[in-house]
Amino acid sequence: MLGSFTAFARRAALCKILHQPTLPWVLSSPFGTGPQQDTGTIFELRTYDIKPAKTKECMELINRDIRFRLAHSELIGFWTAELGSMNTVFHIWKYDNFAHRAAVRKAIASDKEWQGKLSAILPLLKTMDMEIAYLVPWCELGTPPKEGVYELITYQQKPGGPALWGQSFKAAIDAHVRASYAKLIGVFHTEYGLLNTVHVLWWHESADSRAAGRHRAHEDARVVAAVRESVQFLESQRNMLLIPAPFSSLK
Structure with missing residues (x-):
């Protein structure tokens, strides 16, 4: 028990120096260092x-036109x-x-063919x-x-x-x-x-x-x-x- 208390005290002192909370798992959590x-x-x-x-109609449109969206990502x-x-x-x-996603979203917005297909799908959602x-x-x-x-x-x-x-x-x-x-x-x-x-x-x-x-x-x-x-x-x-x-x- 004394050894455990001493180890905790050392960690607490280090935490104080680093201006960190004195919680024992701060330095030992495997999700912090793993x-x-x-x-x-x-x-x-x-x-x-x-x-x-509208599910049948919507899925028929998606099945038919999704290839235009697949061209982007x-x-x-x-x-x-x-x-x-x-x-x-x-x-x-x-x-x-995130930069890749932003570029794809920009390309999709400029894709008039896909936007035309999408305009028929959105009212069904x-x-x-x-x-x-x-x-x-x-x-x-x-x-x-x-x-x-x-x-x-x-x-x-x-x-x-x-x-x-x-x-x-x-x-x-x-x-x-x-x-x-x-x-x-x-x-x-x-x-x-x-x-x-x-x-x-x-x-x-x-x-x-x-x-x-x-x-x-x-x-x-x-x-x-x-x-x-x-x-x-x-x-x-x-x-x-x-x-x-x-x-x-x-x-």
Whole structure:
């Protein structure tokens, strides 16, 4: 105990010299000195709610004309919600950095052909939401083994960022990955939008295989323990089962 107190006192003294708070985790947190998010590549996550009874018309236009938008930047995936939401599409775009995104947005605004196509789509939308996110440093963008369905789980974490909840959140994700209940595609931490939000994208062979895996996860003591530790930092969560569009890179 004396040794621990002495170590703390030394850290406190150093913090005072540096004009830093005297909290013991300031100097020892693995999220303060460990891998950091790539501040180059960014991902734009867009969620559009389509007006009721207009989904079929809207998707027909998008399927026909999306090639004009694809000429400007890389589409990671485009999906329609099958379960968890109605009349909703979700898509992810990749940019090298913020300057790249700004250049693309400028080019899109000057693209009269795409703007003409877009003018027919916009009246069919009820709401549009956009977030900018990074992949977390311990996750690379995955690829599915074959065509299937996707599950997007959105976690609203307690304020404080990864320094507060990152380690337990990673442990919960790792427990599911090790159990092979699903294929992890990406873990995205929001930089612009609702902060302390994490979107986790999983691939499943089918909705039934997802249900079976979910059932096994509930009986896996390792997964249950990791989730129990993580939920203490959770405010809310929701999910959607997603069907990839024909032009989606992730199928």
